[in-house]
Amino acid sequence: MTTRAEFMARIRAELGKTRGLPPATPARRPERPRVEAEAIRAELAERWPEALERFRHELEKVGGVFYRVATLAEVVPVVAGIARERAARRLVSWHAAELGGDLGPALTAHGLEPVAMPPGEVASAAERQRLRELVAAAELGLTGADLAIAETGTLVLSSGAGRPRSTSLLPPYHIALFDRTALVESLAQAGVFLELWHADGEPGNRGAVISFITGPSRTADIELTLTRGVHGPKEVHAIFVEAPIRG
Amino acid sequence: MSQADLSIPFRRRAGRAMEDAFLQEALTIATTKFIGLRREAFDAFPEGERLRDVAREIKEATLQHLDRYLEQLIGNVERFGGRVHFATTPAEARAVILEIGRRAGARMAVKSKSMATEEIHLNEALEAAGIVPVETDLGEYIIQLAHERPSHIIAPAIHKTKGQIADLFGKELKRTVPADPEALTKLARGELREKFLQADLGITGANFAVADTGTVVLVTNEGNGRMVTSLPRVHVAVMGVEKVVPSMTDLMVFLAILAKSATGQKLSVYTTLVQGPRRAGELEGPEEFHLVLLDNGRVDQLAGPLREALDCLRCGACLNVCPVYRQIGGHAYGHTYPGPIGILLTAMLNGPGSVKELAHASSLCGACVDACPVRIDIPRMLIELRREVDEKRIAPWIERVVFTSVGWLLARPLLYGLAGRIARVLQRPFVRDGAIRSLPLFGDWTRTRDLPAVASRTFRERWSELERETPR
Numbered sequence: 001m002t003t004r005a006e007f008m009a010r011i012r013a014e015l016g017k018t019r020g021l022p023p024a025t026p027a028r029r030p031e032r033p034r035v036e037a038e039a040i041r042a043e044l045a046e047r048w049p050e051a052l053e054r055f056r057h058e059l060e061k062v063g064g065v066f067y068r069v070a071t072l073a074e075v076v077p078v079v080a081g082i083a084r085e086r087a088a089r090r091l092v093s094w095h096a097a098e099l100g101g102d103l104g105p106a107l108t109a110h111g112l113e114p115v116a117m118p119p120g121e122v123a124s125a126a127e128r129q130r131l132r133e134l135v136a137a138a139e140l141g142l143t144g145a146d147l148a149i150a151e152t153g154t155l156v157l158s159s160g161a162g163r164p165r166s167t168s169l170l171p172p173y174h175i176a177l178f179d180r181t182a183l184v185e186s187l188a189q190a191g192v193f194l195e196l197w198h199a200d201g202e203p204g205n206r207g208a209v210i211s212f213i214t215g216p217s218r219t220a221d222i223e224l225t226l227t228r229g230v231h232g233p234k235e236v237h238a239i240f241v242e243a244p245i246r247g
Numbered sequence: 248m249s250q251a252d253l254s255i256p257f258r259r260r261a262g263r264a265m266e267d268a269f270l271q272e273a274l275t276i277a278t279t280k281f282i283g284l285r286r287e288a289f290d291a292f293p294e295g296e297r298l299r300d301v302a303r304e305i306k307e308a309t310l311q312h313l314d315r316y317l318e319q320l321i322g323n324v325e326r327f328g329g330r331v332h333f334a335t336t337p338a339e340a341r342a343v344i345l346e347i348g349r350r351a352g353a354r355m356a357v358k359s360k361s362m363a364t365e366e367i368h369l370n371e372a373l374e375a376a377g378i379v380p381v382e383t384d385l386g387e388y389i390i391q392l393a394h395e396r397p398s399h400i401i402a403p404a405i406h407k408t409k410g411q412i413a414d415l416f417g418k419e420l421k422r423t424v425p426a427d428p429e430a431l432t433k434l435a436r437g438e439l440r441e442k443f444l445q446a447d448l449g450i451t452g453a454n455f456a457v458a459d460t461g462t463v464v465l466v467t468n469e470g471n472g473r474m475v476t477s478l479p480r481v482h483v484a485v486m487g488v489e490k491v492v493p494s495m496t497d498l499m500v501f502l503a504i505l506a507k508s509a510t511g512q513k514l515s516v517y518t519t520l521v522q523g524p525r526r527a528g529e530l531e532g533p534e535e536f537h538l539v540l541l542d543n544g545r546v547d548q549l550a551g552p553l554r555e556a557l558d559c560l561r562c563g564a565c566l567n568v569c570p571v572y573r574q575i576g577g578h579a580y581g582h583t584y585p586g587p588i589g590i591l592l593t594a595m596l597n598g599p600g601s602v603k604e605l606a607h608a609s610s611l612c613g614a615c616v617d618a619c620p621v622r623i624d625i626p627r628m629l630i631e632l633r634r635e636v637d638e639k640r641i642a643p644w645i646e647r648v649v650f651t652s653v654g655w656l657l658a659r660p661l662l663y664g665l666a667g668r669i670a671r672v673l674q675r676p677f678v679r680d681g682a683i684r685s686l687p688l689f690g691d692w693t694r695t696r697d698l699p700a701v702a703s704r705t706f707r708e709r710w711s712e713l714e715r716e717t718p719r
Contacts, residue, residue: 001342015311214518232473
């Protein structure tokens with residue numbers, strides 16, 4: 001077996017043979033990501049309606065559905081409506097602290113069967129398995145979003161405690177809530193936030209996965225016929241909440 | 248035709264593909280559609296042209312300091328609890344992965360689409376070791392059921408009809424299924440969902456890996472990449488060493504052009520950034536994360552003639568625009584990577600001797616360079632390869648004799664002029680309407696195209712006349 005030392009030594013030896021290559025540099029990274037991220041937020045404090053309109057346009061182009069409500073409480077009838085039209089009841093959601101509030105009782109009052117994910121480590125493997133089966137059997141997955149990228153209609157979700165990856169993946173209908181603070185205009189701006197999240201080099205409270213989601217799961221592998229929901233959700237609903245829902 | 252039989256000459260393989268009426272239609276529809284979608288995507292993205300240059304420079308910068316970025320990547324993957332393995336050859340890569348599978352007691356492995364695992368023929372090795380490999384990308388699943396290999400980098404099953412696919416599914420499920428894409432997709436979803444939840448091992452490639460953060464990046468449309476990296480107990484990612492990028496900022500540049508080049512989407516549906524195994528507090532995610540760094544001929548090219556091919560993002564754009572690929576499809580090439588870039592990658596992986604025929608399977612029209620998101624000069628390297636193939640005397644003798652004589656003649660103006668005058672006389676029996684329609688010994692050339700006849704007055708003769716007539 002090749003060892004790390006052997007492997008790297010060969011690469012160095014080959015690199016040593018290169019001659020006369022034109023100088024090249026990677027993309028310029030934000031020197032102070034926090035400052036640049038704040039600058040983006042400050043700019044968007046004025047420009048956000050345009051960015052939100054672009055997000056709606058792009059999301060709809062990729063087959064997503066956009067909603068706009070004033071407060072978190074108004075999310076409930078929207079979710080209940082989506083569920084009713086699809087004759088769905090079983091809903092799994094991020095933990096209330098990650099979602100920005102506890103919608104459980106209100107959803108139950110609307111005839112849904114919501115289950116919120118636990119806020120921290122689940123030590124028992126059997127309990128983890130039980131929760132996983134619950135998510136796999138659910139019809140609706142309710143999550144937040146850390147970024148909403150206007151240019152592409154993309155939702156960015158970081159995994160972690162109280163925000164399992166599967167809630168936006170296994171149920172056929174994914175519903176994501178976001179507010180103005182999540183909105184960015186472009187992939188380049190999203191890059192600044194990614195740099196910021198990784199700036200200290202520590203995992204912090206983040207989970208191991210960041211997912212960019214651009215509309216419902218799709219394939220065109222059979223005779224180039226577009227089909228939705230092959231492995232991931234067949235519908236993605238994004239609800240913009242005007243009142244801030246995150247700290 | 249399943250996997251192309253390399254004992255059959257390329258010309259016959261290509262000929263068969265051209266006689267396959269369904270394949271011809273499927274290729275035309277698919278490649279034309281992809282070309283249109285790609286063009287629309289870039290037309291609506293004014294900064295695209297600049298970003299292509301930026302992306303190319305990032306690739307160059309990374310390759311020039313590949314040792315540094317790989318060390319950084321390795322350090323970060325290990326810091327987050329992952330393990331890194333080193334494979335110089337496909338056999339080594341297979342052995343590493345089998346050992347991981349064995350230690351995990353794996354019986355089944357779910358895979359998301361990965362050209363790197365195709366390249367090392369991993370599935371056969373897994374099967375032989377008693378681990379059932381399950382391809383979960385719908386296109387890959389179809390061709391796995393058919394025991395074939397992908398015919399396009401991003402649309403592996405474009406050569407199959409829905410009827411053929413319905414037959415395959417019917418055989419697998421032991422019942423009749425309708426030949427309807429939507430129904431077939433739903434069936435596959437149900438079948439594969441079970442396997443995602445059962446499998447012990449998840450195997451993926453990597454579209455990119457970010458050195459600065461130790462993050463492996465997967466791009467999919469179906470969501471299988473997310474499944475494979477979240478549900479099984481062990482995740483193994485296999486990547487060529489050239490896939491590393493320095494930072495998240497660099498990654499965003501590539502994401503902005505990759506999907507547009509591949510399918511014309513602004514972004515693929517899912518871009519999944521994986522930083523090691525499950526963290527405390529997470530409900531799901533693998534307990535073990537392994538990254539296999541693959542050389543397989545790549546390192547030799549860091550200072551080699553095919554270096555530029557290491558910039559390839561595997562988007563498939565050059566396949567769609569290639570007049571040869573559009574005629575013969577992926578299987579006729581006979582190797583893992585088809586199309587113009589595939590010829591170069593095959594030479595990189597298997598040596599130039601493996602492409603003595605394929606090096607000529609290009610019209611050198613340059614459409615691939617225009618379509619390539621990082622503007623890889625594929626024709627330049629194909630010409631290099633042809634020369635190398637020629638020097639090693641693997642080209643047909645008639646070609647060697649002709650090109651050597653022409654080369655010799657072109658360097659001697661007087662003899663060249665004389666040869667022209669002789670040719671003018673000798674060609675007479677073959678010329679009709681100003682063209683040579685058939686020529687002994689050159690039947691292969693003249694069967695499909697005409698050779699222009701040597702003019703009654705050559706350019707050089709006219710030039711000297713003009714010089715005499717025009718007063719200075």
